[in-house]
Amino acid sequence: xxxxxxxxxxxxxxxxxxxxxxxxxxxxxxxxxxxxxxxxxxxxxxxxxxxxxxxxxxxxxxxxxxxxxxxxxxxxxxxxxxxxxxxxxxxxxxxxxxxxxxxxxxxxxxxxxxxxxxxxxxxxxxxxxxxxxxxxxxxxxxxxxxxxxxxxxxxxxxxxxxxxxxxxxxxxxxxxxxxxxxxxxxxxxxxxxxxxxxxxxxxxxxxxxxxxxxxxxxxxxxxxxxxxxxxxxx
Amino acid sequence: xxxxxxxxxxxxxxxxxxxxxxxxxxxxxxxxxxxxxxxxxxxxxxxxxxxxxxxxxxxxxxxxxxxxxxxxxxxxxxxxxxxxxxxxxxxxxxxxxxxxxxxxxxxxxxxxxxxxxxxxxxxxxxxxxxxxxxxxxxxxxxxxxxxxxxxxxxxxxxxxxxxxxxxxxxxxxxxxxxxxxxxxxxxxxxxxxxxxxxxxxxxxxxxxxxxxxxxxxxxxxxxxxxxxxxxxxxxxxxxxxxxxxxxxxxxxxxxxxxxxxxxxxxx
Numbered sequence: 001x002x003x004x005x006x007x008x009x010x011x012x013x014x015x016x017x018x019x020x021x022x023x024x025x026x027x028x029x030x031x032x033x034x035x036x037x038x039x040x041x042x043x044x045x046x047x048x049x050x051x052x053x054x055x056x057x058x059x060x061x062x063x064x065x066x067x068x069x070x071x072x073x074x075x076x077x078x079x080x081x082x083x084x085x086x087x088x089x090x091x092x093x094x095x096x097x098x099x100x101x102x103x104x105x106x107x108x109x110x111x112x113x114x115x116x117x118x119x120x121x122x123x124x125x126x127x128x129x130x131x132x133x134x135x136x137x138x139x140x141x142x143x144x145x146x147x148x149x150x151x152x153x154x155x156x157x158x159x160x161x162x163x164x165x166x167x168x169x170x171x172x173x174x175x176x177x178x179x180x181x182x183x184x185x186x187x188x189x190x191x192x193x194x195x196x197x198x199x200x201x202x203x204x205x206x207x208x209x210x211x212x213x214x215x216x217x218x219x220x221x222x223x224x225x226x227x228x229x230x231x232x233x234x
Numbered sequence: 235x236x237x238x239x240x241x242x243x244x245x246x247x248x249x250x251x252x253x254x255x256x257x258x259x260x261x262x263x264x265x266x267x268x269x270x271x272x273x274x275x276x277x278x279x280x281x282x283x284x285x286x287x288x289x290x291x292x293x294x295x296x297x298x299x300x301x302x303x304x305x306x307x308x309x310x311x312x313x314x315x316x317x318x319x320x321x322x323x324x325x326x327x328x329x330x331x332x333x334x335x336x337x338x339x340x341x342x343x344x345x346x347x348x349x350x351x352x353x354x355x356x357x358x359x360x361x362x363x364x365x366x367x368x369x370x371x372x373x374x375x376x377x378x379x380x381x382x383x384x385x386x387x388x389x390x391x392x393x394x395x396x397x398x399x400x401x402x403x404x405x406x407x408x409x410x411x412x413x414x415x416x417x418x419x420x421x422x423x424x425x426x427x428x429x430x431x432x433x434x435x436x437x438x439x440x441x442x443x444x445x446x447x448x449x450x451x452x453x454x455x456x457x458x459x460x461x462x463x464x465x466x467x468x469x470x471x472x473x474x475x476x477x478x479x480x481x482x483x484x485x486x487x488x489x490x491x492x493x494x495x496x497x498x499x500x501x
Contacts, residue, residue: 130388147381147388
């Protein structure tokens with residue numbers, strides 16, 4: 001993570017990465033500014049420090065550093081009350097709404113294009129009888145889950161294959177957890193505190209299905225495309 | 235290059251491991267191969283009885299491991315086939331009397347002299363099983379078309395895969411075509427659907443098998459036995475010969491398959 005410098009309508013937006021040493025970042029910033037000093041000169045700076053608490057000393061020295069390069073520290077954007085107090089004491093703008101609308105917390109922070117997702121494990125083989133998979137996240141199996149195999153996940157369970165073993169999704173109590181399989185005939189299926197067993201209909205045609213909790217019971221819904229698209233009604 | 239070591243195992247007991255080992259051994263010997271059978275079921279030896287060699291035992295596998303005899307002295311020559319030998323298990327000891335390393339050492343000594351070394355594994359997934367599969371180049375899984383046997387076979391296959399001993403090949407033993415047709419027994423397709431390993435033979439249920447085992451004359455020597463014919467086919471497949479299977483698809487020609495079963499083609 002490095003310091004990001006971006007020209008916006010109000011001036012030059014400098015975003016400091018989270019979790020870096022203040023001195024390192026400032027050195028990095030100075031170097032970056034020096035490389036293109038002619039381009040930046042005269043600009044006013046909006047400094048986004050995130051949740052980091054910044055001391056008065058740090059801010060004054062940064063202000064001086066910028067002024068030596070003919071740059072004016074104009075605003076400090078922060079989620080930290082300490083930092084905001086310090087900035088206000090130095091007569092800098094902190095009320096973000098009139099600086100950058102997107103930064104205003106009342107309207108939600110800027111949307112990153114990066115989707116964070118949640119963690120899980122991937123099993124790229126068939127789980128045979130006697131195999132057990134535990135996960136604090138989700139479990140994805142690229143293969144079958146045979147009778148006698150067991151999956152216990154705090155999150156969701158996705159089986160790209162035949163699910164015939166025992167599966168427990170939302171094992172820590174998450175009722176929003178789901179179980180998906182290309183062929184859903186588990187020995188036993190649990191979501192959070194609910195339990196179902198597969199109906200004994202033999203010779204059925206395998207079809208993709210998703211199990212979820214609805215009105216305090218587990219329902220299994222076929223996975224077919226309708227007019228609104230696969231996920232429309234979820 | 236020497237012998238290929240083939241271990242016959244199942245997980246569940248009573249599915250026909252020993253019967254399969256004996257019959258495949260005899261069938262391979264009939265094909266002119268040099269074969270030695272090792273009974274790895276220490277403490278519960280059976281293979282000698284099925285082979286009709288019980289009364290010739292002097293030394294056993296544990297005697298070899300513990301140095302009380304030479305390997306050669308524990309090898310019992312078959313009455314009918316001079317190139318077929320049996321190394322019997324000890325009756326009075328347990329599985330801890332031998333180790334996987336012992337098995338590898340013994341088979342390595344035998345390899346130069348033979349074409350096939352067949353190891354009859356005990357049931358279970360413990361020490362005896364590990365002893366039996368340790369030296370294996372190839373593993374045959376014997377199962378019956380019933381849920382409990384298939385479940386155990388699945389477990390065994392998973393253990394073999396985890397130990398890089400796969401892929402194992404499958405023998406489905408004691409299939410009753412009438413029961414399959416009535417939907418009272420799993421079909422070969424039902425079994426392979428779950429186990430997903432290569433099928434090397436389907437052995438029909440056959441009344442000749444038990445008397446043959448009791449008399450010490452493996453059923454494959456009985457030309458009228460369907461099970462015997464099935465074992466002969468499996469032996470030929472083990473040698474690399476391409477012996478065709480009857481169609482496995484229930485919707486295609488089930489009655490033809492049944493008819494062929496009864497005309498003595500085995501599977």
